[in-house]
Amino acid sequence: MIKGLFKGLLGLVVFALTLAAAAYFWVQSPMPLRAPAATAVDLSIEPGTSAKAIAQAVADAGLDTSPTMLYVWFRLSGQSRQMRAGSYEIAPGTSPKRLLSMLVRGEESLRTVTIVEGWNWRQVRQALAKAEHLRPDSRTLDDAALMAQLGRTGVAPEGRFYPDTYSYAKGTSDLAVLQRAMKAMDKQLQQAWQARQSGAALQSPEQALILASIVEKETGKAQDRPEISGVFNNRLRIGMRLQTDPTVIYGLGEAFDGDLRRVHLTTDNPWNTYTRGGLPPTPIAMPGKAALLAAVQPAKTSAIYFVAKGDGSSHFSATLDEHNRAVNRYQRGQK
Numbered sequence: 001m002i003k004g005l006f007k008g009l010l011g012l013v014v015f016a017l018t019l020a021a022a023a024y025f026w027v028q029s030p031m032p033l034r035a036p037a038a039t040a041v042d043l044s045i046e047p048g049t050s051a052k053a054i055a056q057a058v059a060d061a062g063l064d065t066s067p068t069m070l071y072v073w074f075r076l077s078g079q080s081r082q083m084r085a086g087s088y089e090i091a092p093g094t095s096p097k098r099l100l101s102m103l104v105r106g107e108e109s110l111r112t113v114t115i116v117e118g119w120n121w122r123q124v125r126q127a128l129a130k131a132e133h134l135r136p137d138s139r140t141l142d143d144a145a146l147m148a149q150l151g152r153t154g155v156a157p158e159g160r161f162y163p164d165t166y167s168y169a170k171g172t173s174d175l176a177v178l179q180r181a182m183k184a185m186d187k188q189l190q191q192a193w194q195a196r197q198s199g200a201a202l203q204s205p206e207q208a209l210i211l212a213s214i215v216e217k218e219t220g221k222a223q224d225r226p227e228i229s230g231v232f233n234n235r236l237r238i239g240m241r242l243q244t245d246p247t248v249i250y251g252l253g254e255a256f257d258g259d260l261r262r263v264h265l266t267t268d269n270p271w272n273t274y275t276r277g278g279l280p281p282t283p284i285a286m287p288g289k290a291a292l293l294a295a296v297q298p299a300k301t302s303a304i305y306f307v308a309k310g311d312g313s314s315h316f317s318a319t320l321d322e323h324n325r326a327v328n329r330y331q332r333g334q335k
Contacts, residue, residue, distance in 0.1 A: 027073060030093040031065045038062060042109070042170065043088040051080035058099065063090065070096060079104050087170040108169040115181060117163040117288035118216050120250065124161060124286065133170040134177065150179055159213045159283025162188055185209075188289055196296035201236040212295035213283035217246035220312035225294035227316055230301040240304065242273040250284035307331060 033041060041062040045054055055071035073096050074080040082104045089109030090099065101107075113131040115124055121143070129136060138146050143157050152160070162184035166177050192212075193205040202208050211232060219225045235242055248264055249256050251271030256264075268275040271284065287295075303316035305323035309330045317323035 026069065027097045028095050030095055031063045031099070033092055034062045034064045038092075040089045040091045043090055044171065045083070045085045045088070045103070047085040049085065051075060051083065054083060054103070058090075061090070063094075065096070070099075074100060087172075089170075110167045110169055112165050112167045113177060114165045115161055115163045115286060117291070118285050119163065120285050121158045121161075122254070128174045128177065131174070131177075133172075134168060135171055135173045137173045137175050138178065139174075146175075146178075149175055150182055152182070156282045159209050159286055160185055161286055163286045163288050185286075188292055192289075192292035192296050195293065197298070199233075199300070200296050200298055201233045202296060207279055208292065208295045209287065210279045210283045212287035212291040213285045214242070214244055214246060214279075215294050216287040216291040217285050218244060219291070220308060220314065222290060224314050225290055226297065226299035227301055227303065228306060228314065229294040229297070230299035231303050231306050231316065233298040234301070234304050236278070238304075239277065241277050242279070244273050247271045247273045247280050247284055250280075 043058060043061045045057065049057070051074040052067075052071045055067040055074060058070060059065055059067040074083070077100055079100060083100070084103060084106040086106055086108040088102060088107070090102075094102075111132050111134070113127055113134060115127065119127075125138070128134060129139065138149075141149065144154075147153065147155050147157055147160075161178060161181035164181070164184060166180055168177055189205050189209055193208055196202070196208070200208075202211060211229065214232065215225055215229050218228050232242055232244070234240075245260055248271065249260060251269040252264060265272070265274045270276070271280040271282075273280060301316065302318040305317040305320065305326075306314040307317075307323065307326045307330055309315050315326040315330060317326055
């Protein structure tokens with residue numbers, strides 16, 4: 001009797017150990033993809049999805065695995081309630097253990113989109129439209145409606161989005177990316193304004209943003225930014241027109257064919273700083289951090305003119321005679 005009971009218990013132990021070993025092996029083993037040629041499968045989990053539904057979603061996405069066993073594993077792990085919603089990319093060779101780790105850590109499949117320093121708003125919209133797996137919610141919105149969606153009703157979008165690389169999960173709205181970029185610009189502008197010099201000829205962060213965008217477009221070499229800002233601050237201080245080509249080009253919009261002519265300089269529009277005094281009504285590009293700081297920390301200079309030297313740098317002049325000589329030398333090839 002005792003011997004028979006001992007054998008029965010031994011059999012149960014062996015069975016339990018065998019089952020545990022099989023379960024351990026299953027948890028560690030790669031889950032094959034149902035389509036052998038597939039490089040990965042996409043798994044999208046909405047907030048509030050149960051562990052059982054997630055297990056089924058994994059199988060439905062294209063992994064050749066048992067949703068029941070997967071659900072049991074999720075529950076036995078003690079982490080079933082820690083799995084996060086999101087967009088995931090499951091590569092071949094992923095085991096149930098690794099999958100659970102991905103879901104608990106929220107290791108989503110991310111893409112990136114970059115806003116480049118000096119880009120205008122039109123270029124930003126083009127980049128968003130081309131971004132991979134970014135939901136184009138803004139595509140049907142005009143600028144006014146788009147800015148209203150972002151909580152900035154009546155504000156022009158130009159200059160409002162900080163140049164940087166932004167990561168996002170598949171299916172993210174482009175409005176969410178723009179919201180992050182806008183908040184980043186708000187933060188950088190506020191920090192720059194707090195660091196402004198007392199001698200800067202600017203009255204508000206808005207003016208700093210506009211001037212920074214001009215400095216961004218006028219600068220060929222980074223070291224010239226403070227000096228260029230110094231020139232524009234000097235002109236603003238004495239009431240002299242800025243007379244900067246990038247603002248004229250911006251005002252022409254898509255009509256600009258790459259050739260800036262004299263008629264463009266004399267044709268009035270709100271951004272023509274040859275025909276109008278002061279700063280233009282909006283920024284003309286997305287300025288980066290260096291341009292923002294240069295706008296509010298201008299170099300202490302007597303220069304009120306500058307001209308491109310042809311190598312990316314500029315020559316700065318305090319008088320018109322000196323400036324004309326520099327123009328003849330660098331632009332017309334005269335000694």
